[in-house]
Each structure stands twice: as structure tokens, then as C-alpha cells.
Amino acid sequence: MKKISVIIPKSVPVLHPDSDTREKEKRPRSWQAELSHAVTDVAELLRLTGNRIEDILPVNPKALQFPLRVPHPYIQRIVPGDINDPLLRQVLPVSLEAEQKPGYITDPLDEASTNPQPGIIHKYAGRVLLILTGSCAINCRYCFRRHFAYKENRNSKKxxxxxxxxxRNDQSITEVIYSGGDPLLNSDKNLDYLTRAIADISHVKRLRIHTRLPVVIPQRITPGLLKSLAGNRLKIAMVVHINHHNEIDKRVKTALKPLRDHDITLLNQSVLLKGINDRAALLTRLSEALYDAGVLPYYLHLLDKVDGAAHFDISQTEAQKLVGRIAANLPGYLVPKLVTETPGQVAKTPLLPIL
Ligand code: SF4
Known part of the structure; x- marks a missing residue:
């Protein structure tokens, strides 16, 4: 694998975080407290993960226009002292993000043209996305919405x-998708209000929630949240976002279980990311870990060509061969659908595995 600018040789000695600090950080806090304690400074993230700021190249300030943000429960799953750790690399800004590459643009899915009114994206037949917030608990460096106009889509009751x-006015809508940012950053009370109001619209049958919060801050799955989502006539699916098996620890599994107990279908979507999960053995292990946690692999996305994330991209053919290799090892229900999204299409485009 070609190394990126942040990488340091394994032989360079690294500081390990002092055990007191890590111990303190292991104590459970409320999800809101975890949010407010999220790490937003590169040097602090490196210190907490047993790495040193001196060992990386300075990060171009342009890369930091999409700020660093990582909550502690996620940091605790990063292997100390490994600058190449696949979880760390998903969140650590690097100067490569500031390099403009042909074909990588700020709105790769042309969502601006499917944003009929603030807070709504209506690009799929029968389904509508509600942008319930512009924030996330974690900022993933490859995010296709890293340049989205969240200010114009600001959350408000109105x-x-x-x-x-x-x-209500579009009878063709049978499924509402809570999206963002991360929709579970909303309070249980507000989600309860909105979900009840949607359940009162008779042509809506399903609610889908796209979130990374149960993974990055498992404490987000509170009894209040379960109450606000369940207990109405809607069929609910939650699509979590996990790219690597190391993201699934005991706390994540424990958080996911009550969702299943409340008849919420759990699915996962991943993004295929160079240097993070682009090996058949890793994808196989991810599918197995997901199933073990009660989650079905759903989509494996090719990277959306967003400006700042070109260094994560792998070619379509390479991706199809990878999925071909995992399909040879796993039962069909554990093989995620490889998909890509093309602006203007009413659904994602499936890409067949190359066997
Ligand atoms: S959690 Fe999802 S929306 Fe938020 S930064 Fe990561 S990929 Fe983007």
C-alpha cells in the first residue's frame, strides 16, 4: 500500500497515553457529555492514541476546514501507537485533503438539485430524506457531505x-429517512414528536434512520430513545455505519441489542476505503463481526468522489474483485451489496462482484 503523508515508520518510538487518563476516559458518561468532550485537536488526538504530533507532517489548514471531531468511546478502540490504525485514519486530517484532484467535487451527488426545501432531500422514488441536523458526533474524513450547505438546512421546529x-402532500412517499449529519443528535423528546407526527401520515409505512452514533457513542441508545422510536405503527430500520471490525466492541454490541429487542431491523453500510478496509480478509471479518452483533451487512459503497477524499478511493474493478473474493467465502446474506450512486438516478446502482 502506498503510504500517505501522515504515515510514520513503525520503528519511530511513540508515546503511550498515560494509563490514568485512559482509565478515566473509560468511565461511562452520558452521550451528551461524550459529545461535549469530543476531541477536536490533532495533537490531543495523537496524544490519546499514543502517537506524537512531531511524527506527522503538518496538516494543511485547508484540510481543517472540515474540522476534526472524535468522541472518546471511538478513540478507545484505536490501537495505541499505531499511526496506521484503520480507525484513526478515518478521522485524522491529512494534508492530502487540501489537494484538488480532477473529478472530485464538493457535491458529488448533486444533492443541491434535489433539495426542494430546507431540510428535505428528495432524490429516491417513494423515499424522502429529512436532514435533521448538520452535525455529527464524529467527522469522517471521507464524508460525501463534508461540504454540504448545512447552514441553509438548519434544524428548526418551523x-x-x-x-x-x-x-403529507406527496402520497408517493412510503418511507421517511432520518439523515444528517447524524439524526440521533436530536433529543429523545424532539425525535418522539417527529416520529409520532410521521406515523400519523397514513401513506408512510416505514421509517429508516441513518446513524453512526450507536457505534461512536454507544450510550446514545437510551430507554428514552427506544420509547421515542418504537411503540408506533411504523416499521423501523436503523442503518448504522461501520467500516472496520475494530469499531465493534462489547459496548457497541450491548447498545445494539435493545434496538433488536424493540423490533428495529439493524443494517450496516460501509464505504470502501483505501488503506482501511480494502482487503477481502478485512471485509469478511467485518461481515462476521456485524452478524455477531445482530446487524446485517447491507451496502458497501464505492467512495463518492468528494473533494478532499481522493486518497481513500479505489477503482470500481478492484472493488468488484474484492466483493467477488468475499462472496466466495461467505453465505450470500453476509455479502454486502456493492453500490455506487450516480446523480440523477432514482436508486443506487448495484455493481456485480467479479468472481
Ligand atoms: S457520521 Fe456520516 S454524515 Fe457524519 S461525517 Fe461520518 S460519514 Fe459523514
């Missing part, structure tokens, strides 16, 4: 009421 009117 906006939610307008979104509800939009859904």
Missing part, C-alpha cells in the same frame, strides 16, 4: 413542520 407538510 422547518420540521414544513417537512411534514411536504410528506
Amino acid at each position: 422547518q420540521w413542520l414544513r417537512a411534514l407538510d411536504y410528506i
Whole structure:
């Protein structure tokens, strides 16, 4: 694998975080407290992961226009002293993000043209996405919405009421998707209000929630959240976002279980990322770990060509061969669908494995 600018040789000695600090950070805090303690400084992230700021190249400030943000429960799963750790590399800004590459643009899915009113993206037939917040608990460096105009799509009660009117007035909408940012950053009370209002619209049958919060801050799955989501007539699916098996620890598994107990279908989507999960053995292990946690592999996305993330991209043919290799090792229900998204298409485009 070609090394990126941040990489240091394994032989360079690294500092290990002092055990007191790590111990303190292991104590459970509320999800809101975890959010407010999220690490936003490169040097601090490196210190907590047993690496040194001196060992990486200075990060171009342009890369930091998409800020660093990582909560502690996620940091605790990073292998100390390994600058190449696959979880660390998903969140550590590098100067390569500041390099403009032909074909990589700020809105690769042309969502601006499917944003009929603030807070709504209507690009798929029968389904509508509600942008419930512009923030996330973690900032993933490859995120296709890293340049999204969240300010214009700011969350407000007035906006939610307008979104509800939009859904009421379009009988073709059978599924509402909570998206963002991370929709579970909303309070249980607000989610309860919105979910009940959607359940009152008779043509909506399903609710889907796209979130990375149960993975990066497992404490987010509170009894209040379960109450706000369950207990209505909607069929609910939660699509979590896990790219590497090391993201699934005991706390994540424990957090996911009550969701299943409340009849919420758990699915996973991953992004295929160079240097992070682009090996058949890793993808196989991810599928097995997901199933063990009660989650079905759903989508494996080719990277959306967003400006700042070109260094994570792998070619379509390479991706199809990889999925071919995992299909040879796993039962069909553990093989995620390889997909890509093309602006203007009413659904994602499946890509067949090359066997
Ligand atoms: S959690 Fe999802 S929306 Fe948020 S930065 Fe990561 S990939 Fe993007």
C-alpha cells in the first residue's frame, strides 16, 4: 500500500497515553457529555492514541476546514501507537485533503438539485430524506457531505413542520429517512414528536434512520430513545455505519441489542476505503463481526468522489474483485451489496462482484 503523508515508520518510538487518563476516559458518561468532550485537536488526538504530533507532517489548514471531531468511546478502540490504525485514519486530517484532484467535487451527488426545501432531500422514488441536523458526533474524513450547505438546512421546529407538510402532500412517499449529519443528535423528546407526527401520515409505512452514533457513542441508545422510536405503527430500520471490525466492541454490541429487542431491523453500510478496509480478509471479518452483533451487512459503497477524499478511493474493478473474493467465502446474506450512486438516478446502482 502506498503510504500517505501522515504515515510514520513503525520503528519511530511513540508515546503511550498515560494509563490514568485512559482509565478515566473509560468511565461511562452520558452521550451528551461524550459529545461535549469530543476531541477536536490533532495533537490531543495523537496524544490519546499514543502517537506524537512531531511524527506527522503538518496538516494543511485547508484540510481543517472540515474540522476534526472524535468522541472518546471511538478513540478507545484505536490501537495505541499505531499511526496506521484503520480507525484513526478515518478521522485524522491529512494534508492530502487540501489537494484538488480532477473529478472530485464538493457535491458529488448533486444533492443541491434535489433539495426542494430546507431540510428535505428528495432524490429516491417513494423515499424522502429529512436532514435533521448538520452535525455529527464524529467527522469522517471521507464524508460525501463534508461540504454540504448545512447552514441553509438548519434544524428548526418551523422547518420540521414544513417537512411534514411536504410528506403529507406527496402520497408517493412510503418511507421517511432520518439523515444528517447524524439524526440521533436530536433529543429523545424532539425525535418522539417527529416520529409520532410521521406515523400519523397514513401513506408512510416505514421509517429508516441513518446513524453512526450507536457505534461512536454507544450510550446514545437510551430507554428514552427506544420509547421515542418504537411503540408506533411504523416499521423501523436503523442503518448504522461501520467500516472496520475494530469499531465493534462489547459496548457497541450491548447498545445494539435493545434496538433488536424493540423490533428495529439493524443494517450496516460501509464505504470502501483505501488503506482501511480494502482487503477481502478485512471485509469478511467485518461481515462476521456485524452478524455477531445482530446487524446485517447491507451496502458497501464505492467512495463518492468528494473533494478532499481522493486518497481513500479505489477503482470500481478492484472493488468488484474484492466483493467477488468475499462472496466466495461467505453465505450470500453476509455479502454486502456493492453500490455506487450516480446523480440523477432514482436508486443506487448495484455493481456485480467479479468472481
Ligand atoms: S457520521 Fe456520516 S454524515 Fe457524519 S461525517 Fe461520518 S460519514 Fe459523514
